[in-house]
Amino acid sequence: MEDYIIKLIVFGGLSWTMTFLLTRMILPKRSFDFCNRIVSISHAAVAVTLSSFSVQDWRCPVCPLASESSPKQMQVLAVSLAYMIYDMSCCLFDEKVRLDNSIHHLVSIIGLGAGLAYQKCGSEMVAALWITEISSPCLHLRELLKELGYRDTGLNLAADISFAAIFSFARMVGGPYLTYVTLSANNPVLIKAMALGLQLVSGFWFYKITKMVKHKLARWTASRKLSPPTTHRKLK
Secondary structure, three states: OOHHHHHHHHHHHHHHHHHHHHHHHHOOOOOHHHHHHHHHHHHHHHHHHHHHHHOOOOOOOOOOOOOEOOHHHHHHHHHHHHHHHHHHHHHHHOOOOOHHHHHHHHHHHHHHHHHHHHOEOHHHHHHHHHHHHOOHHHHHHHHHHHHOOOOOOHHHHHHHHHHHHHHHHHHHHHHHHHHHHHHHOOOOHHHHHHHHHHHHHHHHHHHHHHHHHHHHHHHHHHHHHHOOOOOOOOOO
16 A cells, blocks of 8 residues: 555544534534534545546446556555544444444455556455445434424434435446446455445345335324324404
């Protein structure tokens, strides 16, 4: 791994940490999780933007396949690896340590680290980063709205549906295609295993998200039916 990439990872980790601390100072009444999710939204915006800028040819966003990573692609992966290290550290300091979340971060760190170490398949890995992060803002917005007092409201339902729609399109349309081209190309076995694992996990979460949306839509419809009709008295 290049020295400048290692320095970028260290600088990135410190930057994400400082962003979190600054957010805590600006919003002292908000929870630890609330502030961390704002940082997560910031990372998603940065990751998607940098990933888009690193695409060499939009007629084939994942081309060239199984090729040496470009400097821009390496920088994108380094920034996201720094974020994943920061976010995993935050999860360990949170009140509730979730095993599935810790495993997710660990696998992501290994995958991004492998891509940087091999210095190959940058196109595939940046595309995977774009696919996984494009739905993150809506994911975190759902939880922010709950803390702001908008739980079980139309606004929160809109955020749920937006997240489900973006996640479904990215993970279940773009995801299978990316998995296919990654497995077909001459990529390292670890990268192929990560691509397959990501798609399997995406399928599992797609199933759970579909159930969640159906449940929330049914509950919202039922609550509308139970709401008493508004009556208007005629003025005499």
